[in-house]
Amino acid sequence: MAYNWNWDVFLQPTATGDDTYLGWMFYGFKMTIALSLSSWLIALAVGAVVGVLRTVPNRGLSGLATAYVEVFRNIPLLVQLFLWYFVMPELLPLAWGDALKQTNPILQQFFAAMLCLALFTSARVAEQVRSGINSLPPGQKNAGLAMGFTLPQTYRFVLLPMAVRLIVPPLTSEFLNIFKNSAVCSTIGLLELAAQGRQLVDYTAQPYESFIAVTLAYLLINVVVMFGMRWLEERVRVPGYIGGK
Amino acid sequence: MISMNKVSKHYGSFQVLSDCSTQVEKGEVIVVCGPSGSGKSTLIKCVNGLEPFQSGEIIVNGVSVGDPKTDLAKLRSTVGMVFQNFELFPHMRIVENLCIAQVKVLGRSPDEARAKASSLLERVGLSEQAGKYPGQLSGGQQQRVAIARALAMDPICMLFDEPTSALDPEMVNEVLDVMTELAQEGMTMMCVTHEMGFAKRVATRVIFMDQGRIVEDDSKDAFFEAARSERAQQFLAKILHH
Amino acid sequence: MHEFDWSSIPGAWPFLWDGMVISLQITITAILVGIVWGTLLALMRLSSIKPLAWFAAAYVNLFRAVPLVMVLLWFFLIVPTLLESLLGLPRGSDVRLASAITGFALFEAAYYSEIIRAGIQSVSKGQMAAASALGMTYGQSMRLVVLPQAFRNMIPLLLTQGIILFQDTSLVYVSALADFFGAAYKVGDRDGRLVELLLFAGAVYFVICFSASRIVRHYQNKMKVA
Numbered sequence: 001m002a003y004n005w006n007w008d009v010f011l012q013p014t015a016t017g018d019d020t021y022l023g024w025m026f027y028g029f030k031m032t033i034a035l036s037l038s039s040w041l042i043a044l045a046v047g048a049v050v051g052v053l054r055t056v057p058n059r060g061l062s063g064l065a066t067a068y069v070e071v072f073r074n075i076p077l078l079v080q081l082f083l084w085y086f087v088m089p090e091l092l093p094l095a096w097g098d099a100l101k102q103t104n105p106i107l108q109q110f111f112a113a114m115l116c117l118a119l120f121t122s123a124r125v126a127e128q129v130r131s132g133i134n135s136l137p138p139g140q141k142n143a144g145l146a147m148g149f150t151l152p153q154t155y156r157f158v159l160l161p162m163a164v165r166l167i168v169p170p171l172t173s174e175f176l177n178i179f180k181n182s183a184v185c186s187t188i189g190l191l192e193l194a195a196q197g198r199q200l201v202d203y204t205a206q207p208y209e210s211f212i213a214v215t216l217a218y219l220l221i222n223v224v225v226m227f228g229m230r231w232l233e234e235r236v237r238v239p240g241y242i243g244g245k
Numbered sequence: 246m247i248s249m250n251k252v253s254k255h256y257g258s259f260q261v262l263s264d265c266s267t268q269v270e271k272g273e274v275i276v277v278c279g280p281s282g283s284g285k286s287t288l289i290k291c292v293n294g295l296e297p298f299q300s301g302e303i304i305v306n307g308v309s310v311g312d313p314k315t316d317l318a319k320l321r322s323t324v325g326m327v328f329q330n331f332e333l334f335p336h337m338r339i340v341e342n343l344c345i346a347q348v349k350v351l352g353r354s355p356d357e358a359r360a361k362a363s364s365l366l367e368r369v370g371l372s373e374q375a376g377k378y379p380g381q382l383s384g385g386q387q388q389r390v391a392i393a394r395a396l397a398m399d400p401i402c403m404l405f406d407e408p409t410s411a412l413d414p415e416m417v418n419e420v421l422d423v424m425t426e427l428a429q430e431g432m433t434m435m436c437v438t439h440e441m442g443f444a445k446r447v448a449t450r451v452i453f454m455d456q457g458r459i460v461e462d463d464s465k466d467a468f469f470e471a472a473r474s475e476r477a478q479q480f481l482a483k484i485l486h487h
Numbered sequence: 488m489h490e491f492d493w494s495s496i497p498g499a500w501p502f503l504w505d506g507m508v509i510s511l512q513i514t515i516t517a518i519l520v521g522i523v524w525g526t527l528l529a530l531m532r533l534s535s536i537k538p539l540a541w542f543a544a545a546y547v548n549l550f551r552a553v554p555l556v557m558v559l560l561w562f563f564l565i566v567p568t569l570l571e572s573l574l575g576l577p578r579g580s581d582v583r584l585a586s587a588i589t590g591f592a593l594f595e596a597a598y599y600s601e602i603i604r605a606g607i608q609s610v611s612k613g614q615m616a617a618a619s620a621l622g623m624t625y626g627q628s629m630r631l632v633v634l635p636q637a638f639r640n641m642i643p644l645l646l647t648q649g650i651i652l653f654q655d656t657s658l659v660y661v662s663a664l665a666d667f668f669g670a671a672y673k674v675g676d677r678d679g680r681l682v683e684l685l686l687f688a689g690a691v692y693f694v695i696c697f698s699a700s701r702i703v704r705h706y707q708n709k710m711k712v713a
Binding site for chain 1: 650655657672693
């Protein structure tokens with residue numbers, strides 16, 4: 001198999017002439033990071049609320065939270081993405097839908113992708129929050145209530161501070177997942193890392209260089225996130241409490 | 246039958262066993278005792294090579310355990326071992342627990358293995374439990390099954406690693422009774438245990454260990470009547486006054 | 488508001504069904520190959536032979552660090568060329584299904600191997616010692632004592648991973664292979680009824696995955712009692 005390796009391809013000006021192919025890659029990299037981080041923040045906030053609701057004694061609230069988690073967990077991410085991108089604007093009141101379609105297409109793609117990743121991940125975060133709270137000894141909640149805390153105070157001062165520390169390790173893998181899952185958003189034309197990789201193949205016919213570069217970029221993200229989360233784990237470790245299990 | 250010569254073992258800089266030497270003759274019942282962390286469990290696990298050791302030599306029935314050329318699986322199939330936590334295989338019925346190694350290691354036919362299993366279960370008084378799973382038996386029953394499982398291999402000697410320490414007090418005796426019977430039949434045994442009543446009844450010799458060393462290696466009477474070392478006297482005083 | 492018109496679904500039924508068959512084909516093959524290869528990887532990773540352990544660790548970490556979309560794109564790039572030269576197929580023959588199955592199987596094996604490794608480590612060390620004390624070799628102890636228990640503990644996790652895998656098969660969309668989702672998208676695009684077809688596809692995936700996860704949970708609860 002004769003393949004002409006040509007790593008200089010990255011330095012060549014693009015077909016459209018306004019950038020180098022390396023510049024395209026870098027744009028995609030930034031897009032992946034921006035998309036993943038913004039989605040992650042929303043996912044943490046929504047997931048924490050839903051996860052807490054799953055553990056409260058109120059049947060209606062916990063049922064609602066369970067339904068939320070089941071819906072987002074049992075539909076493929078790609079299908080969810082297409083629903084947000086193609087279907088949601090159609091289901092909105094006409095004026096809103098039209099307004100949305102008037103906006104910058106890149107913003108539309110980014111908005112749909114962010115919403116999709118955020119809510120998809122929030123269901124997973126919620127599961128971790130729930131299992132973190134449930135893994136605490138049941139006596140903890142009773143101890144909180146016995147001291148005269150209300151239920152919300154018991155969560156605020158007793159259960160959540162400990163649960164949050166317990167779920168840092170499992171959240172690491174969800175955090176890694178959001179970067180990997182963001183690659184799915186290339187399917188709606190959002191020019192993140194994987195999409196730029198494919199675009200490069202189309203323009204340069206140097207598939208191996210392009211895919212290797214993209215793969216290395218994902219590995220880099222992975223390594224950085226892992227070190228960051230390990231550092232965080234050290235910071236929040238409770239002396240004398242050997243993690244969760 | 247078992248001879249140990251200057252056996253030493255360390256984990257990194259921590260010395261678990263230092264220069265342990267002793268002899269066990271055929272038909273002897275040796276009780277190994279000592280405070281926790283004294284290395285007695287490690288010592289007994291060295292005998293069938295479950296714990297590797299760095300220096301010294303252990304010969305079991307003419308075979309050197311530490312020799313890299315030794316077929317350890319074959320050696321172990323001739324030495325029975327009973328564990329503190331029974332270690333029955335939870336996914337197999339009681340009778341299967343007794344048969345699996347007979348068939349897969351010794352190459353006995355399933356029928357032969359089954360016959361052997363039922364006669365041993367009868368001997369430990371558990372014939373009715375043959376079709377149950379380990380999780381459905383009490384701790385004392387599980388440990389008796391574990392002894393039967395080891396005996397099914399027709400071992401030339403038996404090693405017991407604290408066989409009664411994980412049991413509720415009311416179940417200790419049913420296990421000790423089986424062990425006593427076995428000793429009286431002339432089985433060569435090495436038992437790590439704190440049951441001094443058992444030691445007084447059936448032991449021929451008592452080994453006392455402390456900090457990885459064999460401190461006393463005496464006949465039973467000499468040990469109980471006149472333990473020489475202060476450590477052993479302290480240990481006996483603590484354990485007998487309970 | 489959008490006016491719904493579901494009429495294009497009944498006529499497209501056979502096409503959608505063929506798509507579902509492809510989705511299931513990929514799922515089931517990838518589960519089977521993934522579990523077998525994943526078990527081998529887990530055993531290598533736990534082995535005392537260092538090069539094997541390193542290889543398995545590198546394999547697993549690499550596949551787990553890269554997005555599935557990227558892995559699939561790699562396989563659509565490499566496998567056709569490989570198959571063409573290995574089997575002497577004419578250039579440009581349709582090996583997308585084979586590529587997809589290979590990609591999924593090798594990718595999922597990395598995830599399965601982590602589940603299986605945890606399962607093996609969840610079996611207490613005493614079990615291995617007891618098996619060795621009875622004279623079993625390492626292979627016998629693993630096969631007869633440790634793995635059966637490990638797999639029993641792992642079944643719910645393996646099945647849950649299977650459900651995730653089934654959802655992930657929709658990503659073969661990147662190769663324009665008509666799996667269930669690809670078929671639904673094509674029908675919607677053709678008839679100008681994308682909204683209905685996408686909602687329909689979402690509902691079908693939800694019903695299948697939700698029921699499957701209920702069954703797994705039921706099994707899990709039954710196991711806890713036993």
